[in-house]
Amino acid sequence: MPVIDAQKDADALTLTFVAEFDAGVERVWQVWEDPRQLERWWGPPGWPATFTKHEFVVGGICRYHMTGPDGTKAPGWWTFTAIEAPHRLEFDDGFADRNGEPSNAIPPTHAVVTLEAVGDRTRMTSVSTFASLESLEQMAALGMVEGMTMALGQIDEVLR
Structure with missing residues (x-):
């Protein structure tokens, strides 16, 4: 499994995942840059993602939904805040309403991927x-650690 470490830091309000892959940096970058590759791993097994919008530029937005085994849709959004290909990207990440628009039900997170x-x-x-300890704990209770670990575990297959 590619995830070698997962840490929840309540003081820093962060969840950190470290994974390693048998591929070069440029190849791994493509699993973020190409929405069709992203769909193959974003979301845990059984909850595949569909990206309906993927503007991979600073200020660009993504709209997607994950579909559960029973057909339930879980929509989300990203806004890219920094892209330094092929080594770093940053984005705000949140839940969306059924129309794909950002929802404030749970405050968004800010993700930094290197x-x-x-x-x-x-x-x-x-x-x-995370915006607060409450939102960190809420996302942890919803299974973010397990879900992200399983999602990252699917990247090896995409890289092949």
């Missing part, structure tokens, strides 16, 4: 920062 070469492999570090 890719670095480790020999001929790539280490991906993803840090999500």
Whole structure:
């Protein structure tokens, strides 16, 4: 499994995931840049993602939904705040209403993803920062640690 570490830091209001992949940085970057590749791993197994909008530029937005085994749709959104190809991207990440528009039910997080070469492999570090301890605990209770770990575990297959 590619996830080598997952940490919840209540003081810093963060969840951090570290994963390593048997591919170069440029190849791993593509799993973020290409929405069709992103769909193959974003969301845990059994909850595949469909990206209906993917503007991979600073200020660009993403709209997507994950579909559960019973057909339930869980919509979400991103707004890219920084992109430094192929090593770093940042985005605000939140839940959306049924029309795909941002919802304030749970405050959005800010994600920072970095890719670095480790020999001929790539280490991906993803840090999500939460608005409050309450929202961090709420997302942890919803299974974000397990879900993200399983989602990241699907990237190896995409890279093949």
